[in-house]
Amino acid sequence: MNGNNPAPKTPPLIVTTPGSSGDAVSGIRELRVSEFSLADNVWLDYHNTTGDPKTDRIFAAFSSGVIVSLARCRRHRDGLEVDGVFTPENFRKKGYSRRVMDALVEACHNDDLYMYAVRHLTGFYGQFGFKPIPESALPPDIRERYTWATGNLEGADVQPMCRKAGL
């Protein structure tokens, strides 16, 4: 991956959402492999998260050519996990995360989506159709990520959630 890679040769198709012209978002789209390093740079402030083209689809909101919000959908052997939803501090309170989540959910809606939501954001993800589920309902590969919490997810301040497939 190369951070200096040029923009993709084929821009994504217009994403027109009625009533969304109030902010300065110039586009929301899925990143190509050559752009993963741009996401990695943004995620430096988010637990050093990095994207892996082998398993991940990354969705980004751009403003004036700069990534202002990100979300990741990772393919595990037994399910899809949503994480990496992150907006840098100086771009917050503008609805970018909501737009990126809208995009991710729409793009990946054909499968059930799972996530570990930080507890104070369960309401936010609930607006996209995510519902709280017991940890045991998570696919094993996804559950494995939080094995260190050994059943005490409340202590880890996260809540497993699931969104059933469908638009």
Added chain:
Amino acid sequence: MPLPNPLVLQHPVQRNRILLLVGLTAVTLAVNLFGILFGLTAVLSHLLYFPVILASYWYPRRGLIFSVGIAVLYGITVFMITPQDIMIGIATIARGAIIVLVGSVVALLSWNLAESEQQLHDIIEFLPDATFAIDREGRIIAWNRAVETMTGMSKTVMLNRGNYEYALAFYGERRPMLAGLIINNEQQIEEKYPQVRKEAGKLVSEVFLPHFHGDRSMHIRFSATALVDAEGNITGAIESVRDITDQVMIESALEKTSNRLNTLAGILRYDMSRKLAVLYGQLRFGVMKFRDPEIISFIADLKESANGITRQIDISREFRDIGATPPTWIPVQDAIMTAAGRLEFGRVVFHAWTERLEIFSDPHLPTVFYHLLHNSLKEATGATKIVITYQIRENGCAIIIEDDGVGIPDHDKNSLFVQQEDRYGRGLFLAYEIVSLTGMTLRETGVYRESARFELVVPSEGYRVEGMEQ
């Protein structure tokens, strides 16, 4: 032990083997006799394994009898020469048993090996395609029944012959065929021989032989691959030959018919386009000449009908071209964008989420999306949003085009992609024809009165996602 067939002795390899066995047996027995005379009954008996192993390996059916014979001869020698002793007797019987055991095991293994070799030989022998194989030196090592029938050259004549003898049977001259190119380790074969191409590790070539059987001409497809040893070294090559004359003649006839139909369709399209141009001119003139709203509305309806005919002409032209160029890997997002660029979305929201996805398709893939989107955009559907996504499944990848319109009635779903004069036109039929060229399927899975949902299912070998594991 039965005596070898006298005819076998005429074969130099067999003769040498038998002479070697006789000599080795005589020498090892003589050495043992000499040793026994000097009180050595243990060590020298191991020498007897050499003739036993060789005889059992070369002649597995006689290996047991041979080893029993050797063991008996050894036993008689010991019992006749050494003093009667119970321990020597037991040891001699034990040695004899081991000799028989070694001979039996080697014979069994050699027998199994010979059987599997025979099976391999039979597979080549009874292959429906004419097949021959050559070794590293270019000598013919296999010449099956089908190639005997095709060339009229018998196996007994051809086997072990080198110097491109096999080419004489096809070309009437000595020259390297595909198998020869392989064992000669020719580089840049495709540059030197434009008619030769590589297909999945094989060399393939189609040629026309004008005088293959006297005056009879033949179209032949040659394909050859290397025979390699465990280390990957080329030890020979195998080449199969197929008569494709009927296939070529049918293709030629179909091509001529297709050209004729295309010419006729081209003439019709040209004439209709000219007439349509005149009609559009008259309609424009009518709009300028009349002010009566009823007449203007009537003219608008006429223009809409003329647009429909123009579209049918376009479909006809696209239909002529599908399959004309080989399929290739196509970025799906590009194809969708090309299709969307030809359509007017108005207030309909359109999202496409197929970045990084590529599918192996006829180059007319944008036409597929054009007709699917065109179908969703029809006013009658009432759709306000169209979304294209993809889903990776066990059997491949589904590209899903869905809208929030009224959908397709259940009784229409089965006939959607069939050529017919109904309200869906021929666009979906054309889309279906294009995707089916590369093994894809297209079906409608939406719920009537809720949504329309077209699923384009790509087989697992026909899709890839940039950088993603599959």
